[in-house]
Amino acid sequence: ADLTETCTTDDSPHFDVVEHVYEGVKSVWAFGKGVVVFKPLMGIAENVAVKVLSVATGVNSLDDVDKNVKPHLKGIDKEFIDPAILKIWSLIEPIVGKSEDVARSMIALVHKQSMIEKTNKTEESKRESAPELTTSSTTA
Numbered sequence: 067a068d069l070t071e072t073c074t075t076d077d078s079p080h081f082d083v084v085e086h087v088y089e090g091v092k093s094v095w096a097f098g099k100g101v102v103v104f105k106p107l108m109g110i111a112e113n114v115a116v117k118v119l120s121v122a123t124g125v126n127s128l129d130d131v132d133k134n135v136k137p138h139l140k141g142i143d144k145e146f147i148d149p150a151i152l153k154i155w156s157l158i159e160p161i162v163g164k165s166e167d168v169a170r171s172m173i174a175l176v177h178k179q180s181m182i183e184k185t186n187k188t189e190e191s192k193r194e195s196a197p198e199l200t201t202s203s204t205t206a
Contacts, residue, residue: 078148078152079148079152080143080144080148081143081147081148081151082140082143083143083147083148083151084139084142084143084147085136085139085140085143088135088136088139092132095108099112112128115128116128119131
């Protein structure tokens with residue numbers, strides 16, 4: 067039997083949103099444990115969480131939870147979140163690409179309007195400052 071190894075490369079971007087949120091929550095939790103006012107409450111909440119997880123899943127520490135949860139987070143990101151972000155971006159990208167052209171045309175329109183107003187004001191000031199020509203009749 068001829069065995070050939072197939073190599074699949076995934077060139078699509080990975081955003082790892084769920085992983086980042088999870089790590090951010092852990093960081094906030096660790097910071098909260100360092101704040102004197104919250105330290106007792108955070109310790110109690112952590113002990114309760116470990117007890118509930120121990121009874122429900124058999125996991126005895128938050129480190130074990132971390133080891134078990136992280137692979138699932140990657141799967142959620144890969145299967146659901148990343149494709150959703152890419153789909154939303156594919157819908158928004160044409161609009162974002164055209165926004166520069168729209169912005170330039172709006173700026174040109176505003177600039178043109180201000181130039182017209184400036185020209186009108188200049189012409190008015192010239193008319194107001196110009197001496198009136200009067201014809202005087204002389205009778206002999």
